[in-house]
Amino acid sequence: MSAIAGRSLAQIAAELESGIYSSVELTERCLSEIERDELGIFITVTPEQALFSARQSDRRRAAGERLSVLDGIPMAVKDNLCTKNIRTSCASRMLESFVPDYDATAVSRLLCCGAVMLGKLNMDEFGMGGSGDSSFFGAARNPRNPEHTAGGSSGGAAAAVAAGLAAYALGSDTGGSVRQPAALCGVTGLRPSYGRVSRSGLAGLAGSLDQVGVIAGNVRDCALVLGAISGEDAADSTTLPGTAPDFTGLLDGGISGMKIALLEEQCSGMAQEVKAALLETVKVCEGLGAKVERVSVPLLDTALPVYEIISAAESSVNLARYDGIRYGYRAAEYGSLDELYTKSRTEGFGREVRRRLMLGTLLLMPELRDTYYNRATRVRTLIKSELDRLLESFDLLLSPTVPTLPWRLGESRSIGERRDCDSCGVAAALAGLPAISIPVAGAGMQLTAGRFAEAELLAAANAITEADR
């Protein structure tokens, strides 16, 4: 049985402090459970580094020098965040052997808090996908039902927390890739505001949409980890200046008096169970003294095509760096420099990545660029303005995180069904807003708040999940 499942960070920290077990003992148990794991959750496990960190943590604790509440607690990292001297593959053949010589800032900040990193987590290749199917290493499976997907692209991260293999995990969210797998695995997933957390060391998918996110067993733990990783970073000029605020201070504030907009356009096509969970969420909110109002925002129907165009275009540029020269996969046989590039990329990237790179390249060609890409960036402005305007009248936006339940791995799905996974997640990403998925009545419910209002968002999410227990 998992040493971590169902335990909060505060509980684990207290048990470490009182000596019920040591960080080494806890880490050894986690590593032994990971060894038995058949869900494909980890791509790389780092037992030596983990135990080294755990020993350091125990020494600090014995000397009364605990670094933080996270000190000594095992966690894991999505495999698109660079980790010094530890393979970072992005679940791709292209980076199968890539070993960075630096840590991503978010990783580094956690390690400075004493976090014990167990290893690197499975994901969709380069973050492209919502099911794990595109991973070069095979998809991670859902701990709630191993025949089902864990979602994506942070599927491994969500599954690791759901299975109790790690107390929390770092993921990344471009259009829902932290929130959707969190919803499908029954855990909590937070996408911070754009600019809240440094993207230095995150293998970019779409630079204007990517954010490092947190997946944990509950809202309070998300708040704790967010506090550790947030703040200005000289290595990422898109980070918000200054240090991050305290995200835990408002957690017990409740939602009495709050106005919550239930987004109609994101409530279509729900599975029966998701609809029931949404109705229960509304009931819980109203029981806590919030007012929930159905609101129609027709512009949100354009969010998904806008997202698909912008993310494909940006990723075609971001992934141009993988050329077989400086790092990454290099074809064994080629006849010219051009063939070296082409063969390396064709052989190194999987089918979904090649598909999206082609679409992105096409959308940026003169025939289509102005009509579709440039227009999409303007519609993005309209969507952003519309959501900002709505959030002047409402404290929060509510919708299901995903309208469906987890599907069977390998199941053939139509384009429409695949798009459903993203339909509720992309608007917050386009507008740079913070959003969280919380498990309520068996399904993931999404709350979105105003820009940089993570403290209020987390407070509301905490109130709802506590009331739902």
Add this chain to the structure above:
Amino acid sequence: MKDDRPALPSIRAAAELAKLELTAGEERLIERELLELLDFAAPLLELDTTGTEPSGHGLELGNVLREDRASPCKMRLSRATQEGLIPVPGAIGGEGGQ
């Protein structure tokens, strides 16, 4: 709407730009998927975006400058270096690998 659609760029030209090799079947598939995406995006063309600035990010970002001061480069590349240089395959004279 389909009649208003701009002419499509060449799939082969795009593959050349993207440095990807496609089979004939893959080219046809990409063309179908592109058409499907353009149809899915058709509602965007009906919106009035007159006077709307494009958004490059979810935030209002301006140029972030720092002091023009040299500092050590933090990153090396993972391929082995020789005397601070990175060995790469020969590119001159059409010499290929293996």
